[in-house]
Amino acid sequence: MGDAVWVLGASMTRFGRYPDLDSVDLAAQACMDALADGGTTIHDMDVLAAGSLFQPPGMGQRVQKQIGQTGIPVYNVTNACATGATALRLVYMAIKAGEAQMGLAFGVEQMGKMGLLRGGSKEEANVYEPSGRHGAVTAVDGILGTETMPGVFAQAGMEYAYENEGVGFEQFARVAFKNHQHSTLNPLAQYRKEFTMEEIMSSPVQSYPNTLLMCCPTGDGAAAAILVSEERLRSLPIDVRKRAVKISASVLTSDPWVESGQVQPDVNTLTRNAAAQAYEAAGVGPEDLDLVELHDCFATAELIHYDNLGLCERGGAGEFIDSGGPFRDGRTPVNVSGGLISKGHPIGATGVANVYEVTTHLRGEAGDRQIKGARVGLAHVIGLGSACGIHILEKSAA
């Protein structure tokens, strides 16, 4: 018996579009459901962490107005696409530090149809004046390469293709084929439609090799989790206790210096570092994982993370997808939820929703998409800039 931190309750809204609700409504719904799922109320919480990226400030406090203003400390968190995982880890750390026994973490985003392209819009200056850290006289996106998300992640995938055999357009497309197929079993997914390889490969190219069906959609949604100390968990009723899931590792890394990092964000090194730390902390290896939810913002990203997380041999991600390894009946099922590509990616919610998904499988409550007998799972997110969050969860007895 140690000082582990456990997931006591978890919930997510279905991802999609909610034009009649706002982000506070979505977050409050996920929080109320997670509190009920854990047999708790907001009055049991010692700390609250709120993750969102594009919402107005003070999200945590605004949700408190909906679900209960108990005066506990609130931390509003933003950390790119790792925002939700960072909020979760903040509550984890508060419990580890002994400052809290129980806490609520949520992530939320309402994106509508804002688009994930980013990149600077090209505005012709009237008179060229150098500005910014590179003394640019005009927006450089589209002139000095791409700053769009589909393009940046396409380049991450193509660099892997350059360095390794057996990786190309077809392997990237197969990732999307798998995730769309998986999503048909998930009632919480934004899209639940299977596509053929032909349909995926011939859908409009966004940034080669990423076609439209290989890119995550924008959307709205929220997810929440209740974390509890082991000591407090043991004082709770048996029916609550037996559904709790142990957090065997909670890790957050940032990107260390690499030569190419100033022109192309490095999504590999910080994921490898986080994975190594997480496996070490949990005392498990990639071969022990019954399911993985990883950050497939684009098909090209998922493929390289097979390698970064050690799910395949070094350099073997192409062979891994071709041999069916990450399919739900394969060696290590990856993104059985449908992943960001089909489940959706309301940015702040994603890192908590991944933990919800793994937790649900470890509890044996995932319905049609249940991975039978799942005991250990990993949730991974990465945000450009960069931040990587990994949580390893285990079915265990408290």
Next chain:
Amino acid sequence: MIDENTDGTDVAVKVPTNVPIVDYLILGDDPHLVANECKECGARYFDRRNACARCGKVEFVSARVSNEATLRSFSVVHRAAPGIPVPYVSAIVQTDDGTSVRANVVGLNDPMKVELGMRVRLTTYGCGTDDIGTECMAFGYVAA
């Protein structure tokens, strides 16, 4: 501060006919890129740094970056913000002296002719003109 004009010449400002798109592109007869290079470890930066992100030392020198490079990655971009002509080829190249650069590959009649590992060379071209007639010079890479 007062503008210096100690030699008594006319203060009329000479308008340059062109400007580089970014300050690390040096124009003239021999166009090339420059970087701030860490004196200790050799890491290169296209912008200013307070300390080297790799080793933490604080002294930098200006270094010329090689014009010859190998293409390590690319994406053919078909969807971009309004006003940006598509498709274009975005690439990450590594120069022969080991510096990664992001730029477009230009001069291909078919964007899909781009190949991983292809040899490329720096080139410059005009990419726009402002209201007083100054041309913006961009850089890109062409097949070598």
